[in-house]
Amino acid sequence: MNQIKRVVIFGGVHGNELTGIYLVKKFDRAPHLIARSTFETIALLGNPQACAIGRRYVDTDLNRCFLRQDLANPNLSSYEANRAQEISQIFSQKNSQQSDLIIDIHSTTSNMGLTIIAASNHPDNLQLAARLNLLYPNLKILTPATENRDSSVLRSLSKLGFTVEVGPVAQGVVDASLFCQTEELVSTILDVTEAYNLGTILPVKNPLTIYQSIGAIDYPRNEKGDIEAAIHPQLQFRDYEPLNPGDPMFLTWDGESVLYEGKSTVYPIFINEAAYYEKGIAMCFTQKSIVSQ
Amino acid sequence: MNQIKRVVIFGGVHGNELTGIYLVKKFDRAPHLIARSTFETIALLGNPQACAIGRRYVDTDLNRCFLRQDLANPNLSSYEANRAQEISQIFSQKNSQQSDLIIDIHSTTSNMGLTIIAASNHPDNLQLAARLNLLYPNLKILTPATENRDSSVLRSLSKLGFTVEVGPVAQGVVDASLFCQTEELVSTILDVTEAYNLGTILPVKNPLTIYQSIGAIDYPRNEKGDIEAAIHPQLQFRDYEPLNPGDPMFLTWDGESVLYEGKSTVYPIFINEAAYYEKGIAMCFTQKSIVSQ
Numbered sequence: 001m002n003q004i005k006r007v008v009i010f011g012g013v014h015g016n017e018l019t020g021i022y023l024v025k026k027f028d029r030a031p032h033l034i035a036r037s038t039f040e041t042i043a044l045l046g047n048p049q050a051c052a053i054g055r056r057y058v059d060t061d062l063n064r065c066f067l068r069q070d071l072a073n074p075n076l077s078s079y080e081a082n083r084a085q086e087i088s089q090i091f092s093q094k095n096s097q098q099s100d101l102i103i104d105i106h107s108t109t110s111n112m113g114l115t116i117i118a119a120s121n122h123p124d125n126l127q128l129a130a131r132l133n134l135l136y137p138n139l140k141i142l143t144p145a146t147e148n149r150d151s152s153v154l155r156s157l158s159k160l161g162f163t164v165e166v167g168p169v170a171q172g173v174v175d176a177s178l179f180c181q182t183e184e185l186v187s188t189i190l191d192v193t194e195a196y197n198l199g200t201i202l203p204v205k206n207p208l209t210i211y212q213s214i215g216a217i218d219y220p221r222n223e224k225g226d227i228e229a230a231i232h233p234q235l236q237f238r239d240y241e242p243l244n245p246g247d248p249m250f251l252t253w254d255g256e257s258v259l260y261e262g263k264s265t266v267y268p269i270f271i272n273e274a275a276y277y278e279k280g281i282a283m284c285f286t287q288k289s290i291v292s293q
Numbered sequence: 294m295n296q297i298k299r300v301v302i303f304g305g306v307h308g309n310e311l312t313g314i315y316l317v318k319k320f321d322r323a324p325h326l327i328a329r330s331t332f333e334t335i336a337l338l339g340n341p342q343a344c345a346i347g348r349r350y351v352d353t354d355l356n357r358c359f360l361r362q363d364l365a366n367p368n369l370s371s372y373e374a375n376r377a378q379e380i381s382q383i384f385s386q387k388n389s390q391q392s393d394l395i396i397d398i399h400s401t402t403s404n405m406g407l408t409i410i411a412a413s414n415h416p417d418n419l420q421l422a423a424r425l426n427l428l429y430p431n432l433k434i435l436t437p438a439t440e441n442r443d444s445s446v447l448r449s450l451s452k453l454g455f456t457v458e459v460g461p462v463a464q465g466v467v468d469a470s471l472f473c474q475t476e477e478l479v480s481t482i483l484d485v486t487e488a489y490n491l492g493t494i495l496p497v498k499n500p501l502t503i504y505q506s507i508g509a510i511d512y513p514r515n516e517k518g519d520i521e522a523a524i525h526p527q528l529q530f531r532d533y534e535p536l537n538p539g540d541p542m543f544l545t546w547d548g549e550s551v552l553y554e555g556k557s558t559v560y561p562i563f564i565n566e567a568a569y570y571e572k573g574i575a576m577c578f579t580q581k582s583i584v585s586q
Contacts, residue, residue, distance in 0.1 A: 025519065026546045054571070055348075109463040170402040170463035172567035176523035176544045226318065230469035251469045253319045274465035278347070 002124075003197050004160065005098035007190060008090060009034065009043040011105045013063050013154055014275070015050025016171040019182050020105030020164075026183075036190050038197035039101075046087070046104070046154065049079055054172055056275055063104075064152040084154075091157045102161030103189055104154050105182060107169045109274045110283075111237040114185055116162040117142040119155040124196070128160070130204035130293055131192045136185065140240055142269070142286065143210045162189070168237065171274055204293050211240065211267055211286035218280040220250060220258060228252055231272045231282060239269045243285075250282070295417075296490050297453065298391035300483060301383060302327065302336040304398045306356050306447055307568070308343025309464040312475050313398030313457075319476075329483050331490035332394075339380070339397070339447065342372055347465055349568055356399075357445040377447075384450045395454030396482055397447050398475060400462045402567045403576075404530040407478055409455040410435040412448040417489070421453070423497035423586055424485050429478065433533055435562070435579065436503045455482070461530070464567055497586050504533065504560055504579040511573040513543060513551060521545055524565045524575060532562045536578075543575070 009027065011020025027034050027043035034041040045051055047062045058079045065084035070076060076085075091100055102119060114136065118125050121143055129141050144151070155163045166182045169175045195201040219227040229250035235243065242265045243249070250258035260266075266285040270276060273283075302320065304313025320327050320336035327334040338344055340355045351372045358377035363369060369378075384393055395412060407429060411418050414436055422434050437444070448456045459475050462468045488494040512520040522543035528536065535558045536542070543551035553559075559578040563569060566576075 022520075022523075022546060109466055168463070170461070170466075170567050172464065172570060173402055173565055174520075174523040175529060175565075177526040177529070179523060179546075180526075180544075180548070227315075227467075230315075230467040230472060233470040233473075236468060236470065251473075253315060253472075255473070272466055272468075274463050277465060 002099045004039050004101050004193055006040045006042065007034075007036075007101045007103065007161075007193060009041065009103045009105065009186065010046045010154065011043070012048070012051040013046030013104060014056045014061075014106065015047050015052070015058075016054055016056050017105075017107040018172065018174045019107045019166055019169065019179050021045065021051050022174060022179065023105060023183055023186065033187070034190060036194040038194055041190065042090075044087075047080065047083060056171070061275075063106075063154055066154055066156055067150065067152045070152070087154065088157055099160050100158045101193055102155050102158045103186055104161070104163045105186065106163055106165050107171075107178070108165050108167035108270060109170060110239050110270050110272060111168045112165050112239045112269060113138060113140060113167070114181060115140040115142060115165040115269075117155065117165065118144065119161040119163075120144065120159040122159045125160050126208065126291075127201070127203060127293070128189070128192055128196065129162070129210075130206070130208045131195075131201060132185075132188065133208060134204055134206070135188055135192075139185070140269075141208065141210050143212055145212045145214065207290045207292055209288065209290050211269065211288055213269075214266070214285050214287050216270075216281040216284045217249075219277075219282045220252065227277070229258055232257060235268070235283075236272060239271050240267055240288075242266075242288075243268050295392045297332050297394050297486055299333045299335065300327075300329075300394045300396060300454075300486060302334065302396045302398070302479065303339045303447060304336070305341070305344040306339030306397060307349045307354075307399060308340050308345070308351075309347055309349050310398075310400040311465065311467045312400045312459055312462065312472050314338065314344050315467060315472065316398060316476055316479065326480070327483060329487040331487055334483065335383075337380075340373065340376060349464070354568075356397075356447055359447055359449055360443065360445045363445070380447065381450055392453050393451045394486055395448050395451045396479055397454070397456045398479065399456060399458050400464075400471070401458050401460035401563060402463060403532050403563045403565060404461045405458050405532045405562055406431060406433065406460070407474060408433040408435060408458040408562075410448065410458065411437065412454040412456075413437065413452040415452045418453050419501070419584075420494070420496060420586070421482075421485055421489065422455070422503075423499070423501045424488075424494060425478075425481065426501060427497060427499070428481055428485075432478070433562075434501065434503050436505055438505045438507065500583045500585055502581065502583050504562065504581055506562075507559070507578050507580050509563075509574040509577045510542075512570075512575045513545065520570070522551055525550060528561070528576075529565060532564050533560055533581075535559075535581075536561050
């Protein structure tokens with residue numbers, strides 16, 4: 001088991017997700033809150049310019065700028081492409097005996113409660129997730145279907161760590177209750193990391209419920225690209241609940257239901273996430289499974 | 294009683310409030326939905342460029358551009374100042390025997406349910422509001438504390454009409470259930486207007502509960518302007534409920550409650566509205582009163 005030498009906490013990778021921004025600012029003022037004895041902790045604003053203007057991004061979505069080829073490309077000139085290259089420098093000098101762990105704090109307009117998205121399926125990372133799940137039985141755990149080496153998201157810079165998603169909360173808004181829950185979860189991740197380094201963490205033997213993304217679905221759209229339906233009221237706010245063949249998925253402007261026509265039950269997440277309208281994503285489908293540790 | 298010759302329905306005065314935008318687009322495709330026999334109905338996107346980029350505004354908040362002096366000022370050059378002047382042209386040629394009525398559809402991240410904000414306290418306008426309230430007992434009615442002649446909001450262009458506010462819904466998101474409720478409310482306003490023109494509307498004698506804005510309060514902020522607290526969890530989503538002296542109002546990042554120190558009970562609205570962070574407004578205070586018709 002490698003020691004974790006450093007934990008890097010990101011907030012504000014999207015400049016209109018205020019929970020992470022104000023948590024990072026709080027940690028800046030009170031670093032003792034994130035200090036632990038066996039590793040260094042850094043808290044960083046991911047996209048300071050987007051935070052300053054209160055928008056998701058300036059030129060392009062920073063959390064899609066971490067493909068290895070893009071990080072190595074000196075010709076990219078968008079603010080976010082350059083910022084991604086700066087951020088990747090932090091993780092570039094690795095000692096093979098020591099690891100970094102990333103905590104990247106996001107919020108969502110979807111009703112995803114507290115969710116962690118694992119940076120990788122590395123056994124140590126899943127052990128950390130399993131330990132967190134014991135402490136937070138309602139915590140949802142997403143794991144990558146494949147390894148993250150060719151991923152464009154920030155968390156892919158490290159094999160250890162998590163994107164934290166908290167919702168529902170509107171863009172540009174702090175919900176105090178979710179803020180407090182997120183702060184507590186981050187603190188617990190640090191505690192579990194400390195126990196991991198100290199070797200005092202006991203392996204979790206309980207089966208772990210995980211969700212794996214298996215694709216995304218767009219809204220019905222007309223030839224101009226305008227959406228022609230909204231998330232069906234019976235599906236709205238039902239993230240992580242089963243969607244069965246024949247269940248209503250969308251409601252058109254004229255009041256007609258559009259049904260889910262897949263062949264098997266899926267578990268939608270990111271239902272009606274504001275930032276995904278422009279990405280052509282109405283929701284992501286996941287498979288739910290139970291894995292032995 | 295003057296005839297209402299025309300109803301103008303606005304959506305997308307703010308380009309990230311999707312409910313009104315998709316309603317106006319629906320009315321464009323299906324004008325029979327808003328056609329009535331005694332008046333003309335027009336549906337318009339208030340701020341087309343802001344709608345196209347999915348932001349509240351391009352240069353400045355269109356719904357603060359309707360001061361009479363600004364509408365008459367040829368030197369203003371922002372996109373929204375010019376758009377406000379274009380919009381005001383629609384209402385400039387008035388026949389003294391006929392009136393226009395404005396319906397301006399907005400959404401809010403605050404938990405304001407269905408709210409109408411009266412364009413004026415003109416007795417005919419309050420009668421329309423009272424009739425709507427009979428049909429929608431949960432509808433909340435805001436009335437201006439003073440007449441709107443020096444107001445900067447779009448609805449002030451006419452003495453008859455309402456801003457419709459619907460929430461909570463995140464910016465950049467359609468909530469199908471709220472979409473349907475808003476459509477139904479707009480249709481009912483048209484029906485009530487038709488009855489008003491036909492003289493078949495019976496005066497409402499029941500007392501009417503109204504809310505009048507008496508001011509706004511900002512978040513606690515530090516010297517840089519950063520907010521130092523969020524809406525207290527006990528106040529979040531409690532729009533229109535009484536806030537009594539000593540009740541918690543904010544929760545600082547360090548977990549301390551900030552209490553309401555006013556001397557009298559107020560009824561906050563627009564609690565935690567995303568667009569008001571930049572305006573220095575954490576919530577608006579209203580007085581609740583019951584008026585006889």
